[in-house]
Amino acid sequence: MASNGVDYDNGGVKPLGISNCYDLKQLQLLYSNATIKPAIIQNRFYARTGYDKSIRAFCKQQHIIYQSFWTLTGNPDVLAHDTFSKLAIKYQKSAAQLFFRYLTQIDIIPLTGTTSKTHMREDLSIFDFELTVDDCAAIEQIL
Ligand SMILES: NC(=O)c1ccc[n+]([C@@H]2O[C@H](COP(=O)([O-])OP(=O)(O)OC[C@H]3O[C@@H](n4cnc5c(N)ncnc54)[C@H](OP(=O)(O)O)[C@@H]3O)[C@@H](O)[C@H]2O)c1
Secondary structure: OOOOOOOOOOOOOOEEEEEOOOOOOHHHHHHHHHHOOEEEEEOOOOOOHHHHHHHHHHHHHOOOOEEEEEOOOOOOOHHHHHHHHHHHHHHHOOOOOOOOHHHHHOOOOOOOOOOOOOHHHHHHOOOOOOHHHHHHHHHHHHO
């Protein structure tokens, strides 16, 4: 319990999460030992960690929400890939929008930030279209 009396048991603290955990064994150990299980994991989403494939599989199994950061910053090559150029024409959306939409369709919550009103509008308008199964598979190929 915190000194101000606010804690998880009396509802003062909502779901608890962890961040920057890239080791599946570490996550599994934490999960099996913690009384209050992590509800969310927030990780850098990029090639160096293999896009956290095994971590994400574990999250899915345990109903842990996976949030990505560095989604745009850490993936310039992905965003510049031909696949996104083709999909941009088909859906009339930018590579960033397509990537964010893809991630939401595979149950990832992408975090982002912007100083640009245009980008903010773009980032918020990703739910007025849906990528087909084939288009999702094409994106998965480059991750
Ligand atoms: N847990 C952690 O350790 C940790 C670490 C880092 C960040 N975070 C969280 O993650 C959030 C996201 O930060 P991030 O840097 O990782 O985000 P990001 O999506 O990788 O990068 C944001 C950058 O992308 C640009 N951008 C945003 N929307 C765009 C769009 N539609 N088209 C083109 N460019 C676009 C922005 O530039 P403009 O301003 O030019 O639009 C901004 O510089 C942060 O707010 C923070 O809460 C957590």
